[in-house]
Amino acid sequence: MINYIRGYYVLIVEGIDAEKYLNFICKSRISIYNVKRISNTKIEFCVNRGDLKKIKNTYRGSKFEIKIKQKTGIPFLAKRIYRYKTMVFSAIVSLFLLLLTTQFVTxxxxxxxxxxxxxxxxxxxxxxxxxxxxxxxxxxxxxxxxxxxxxxxxxxxxxxxxxxxxxxxxxxxKDDENTQTAKSNYCNIIASKNGIIEKVIARSGEAVVSVGDIVKKGDLLIQGANTSSMPEVWATTFYESVQKKSYIETKNKKTGKSKEAYTLTFYGKEYKLIRNIKYKDYIIENKTKEIKLGNYTFPLKIVVSTFFEVEKEEVEVNRDKLKESLKQKALKDLYYMMPASAKIEDVNYQHKVSKNMLEYIVTVQASEDISKVYSLNQQEINKILEENSKSEDGESVPSNPQKRPIDDIKNKYEQNNKKDDTKDTTENN
Missing domain, CATH: 3.10.20.310 (membrane protein fhac)
Known part of the structure; x- marks a missing residue:
């Protein structure tokens, strides 16, 4: 370790009877160590950095050949670093920047x-x-x-x-399944979309619409229904899909000329290095280059944008093929718009030509159940229960012949709520 700090040379002496030369060095009070024989005429040994001048003095006039095989130690390393100080400084700065970038969110x-x-x-x-x-x-x-x-x-x-x-x-x-509204069996039925009423099947509650009525989305259909006996409200609904496209297409033809522009992206901020693009018409192709070191990706990205000069050409498309394409696109659009339970009753196809635009319209008349559950809160439920428990002259009527208030619907609802609360408490414990 001390020799590495001071620095030492690894020398090779070559010649007949090289041992005599080593003996001569030792008599000259020069310290040598790590002596190894390489061949009959070659011997390797180490000498301290400060003893090299003495070796040179003993070498003069001798018949042996001495070569420096290796320079080892801190002094030689420092000399190399000083010789390439610009490169070492750049490496230190790069390492510092690398450590700095790891302290920020990418x-x-x-x-x-x-x-x-x-x-x-x-x-x-x-x-x-x-x-x-x-x-x-x-x-x-x-x-x-x-x-x-x-x-x-x-x-x-x-x-x-x-x-x-x-x-x-x-x-x-948040888990909202145990709210008071979700536990309630009482609800109103509202319209999920616009339509003309065809049939009302009120299994529970009171219907407020009749056949032939026109309703809008959100209108009340049945009041005071029960989720255990769900009503159905069927209506005629209409779906329409409009697809437009020009039957004159403009195609771009490359002229062979192109220019590149560069954009630097660092932590989401862009710095554009734009050249003067004097092309009248052009298309752009972008390529993103990332800098990686192992699994780490630097936040610096380089986007190379290539601008290709083009000439525009107008080509007329076959109108029959375009109609068929727009028709299939409209039908596909309607397929996603309509629910699976809807029954298609009539389909109407229309097309219009305006200037260079072709417009294709597909209208579908369907029959479907438009009922949608609107859950009621505690206050609304109490109001419905009070109205149901009154006779024509406004007096309260028990719901059983024995006139026991405990069997009233309201009391039953409160009992069910208490049972649910007790069950939830038991499960939590």
């Missing part, structure tokens, strides 16, 4: 259940300061969690985990 991954808008959630996180480019140690999990839970009611809990330069946000949604 990507944010959000895991949220269905029903919570991820875009809105990401915007709220950015308002709290959690976004690409932010310093990791400035992330305050408590402030972000409190803000998100206050702004978005559906969020029950939010966890933030920082791993490397990535942040993982996990959302837990």
């Amino acid at each position: 990507d944010i991954y959000i895991d949220c259940p269905e029903g919570i808008d991820k875009k809105v959630l990401r915007q709220e996180l950015e308002e709290c300061g959690l976004k690409p480019g932010v310093y990791k140690k400035t992330i305050n999990r408590k402030i972000i969690r409190d803000h998100i839970m206050q702004e978005i009611d559906e969020v029950a809990y939010l966890s933030i985990n920082v791993k490397g330069t990535n942040v993982f946000v996990t959302i837990t949604k």
Whole structure:
């Protein structure tokens, strides 16, 4: 270790009776060590850095050949570093920048259940300061969690985990299955869409519409229904899909000329290096280049945009083929719009030509159940129960011949609620 700190040379002496030369060196009070015989005429040995001049003095006039095989030690390493100081400085700066970039957030991954808008959630996180480019140690999990839970009611809990330069946000949604409205069997039936009433099957509740009535989405159809005996309301509904396309297509033909422009992206910010593009018409092709070191991806990206000069050519498309294409597209659109339970009664096809545009219209007349459950709250249920328990002259009528109030519908509903609450408490315990 001491020799490595001071520095030493590995020498090779070559000649007949090379041992005599080593004996001569030792008599000259020069310290040698790690002596190895390579062949009959070659011997390898080590000598301290400061004794090399003495070796040169003993070598003069001798019949042996001495070569320096290796220079080892800190002094030689420092000399090499000084010789390539620009490269070493660049390496140190690059290492510093690499360590610096690992202290900033590059990507944010959000895991949220269905029903919570991820875009809105990401915007709220950015308002709290959690976004690409932010310093990791400035992330305050408590402030972000409190803000998100206050702004978005559906969020029950939010966890933030920082791993490397990535942040993982996990959302837990509130469980709303045990609310008072969800436990209720009483509901109103409203229209899920516009239509003309065909048939009303009121298995429970009171119908407020009749055959031939025109209803709009959200209108009340049956009041005071029960989910255990669901009513049905069938209506004639109409669906329409309009598809437009020009029968004169403009095609781009490359002329062979092109230019490149570069855009640097660093932590979401773009710096454009744009050349003067004097082409009248052109198309752009982009290629993104990323800088990686193992599994680590640097936040710096280079986007190479190639501008190709083109000439525009107008070509007229076969109108019959275009009609068939628009027809199939409209039917496919209607297929996704209509529910599977709807019965198609009539289909009407129309097309119009306006200037260079071809418009294809498909209208479908269908018959379907438009009933939609609207759950009632406790106050609305109590009101319905009171109205059902009154006679024509306004006096309360028990729901059983023995006139026992405990068997009244309202009391039964309250008893069912108490049983459900007791069951929930038992399960939680």
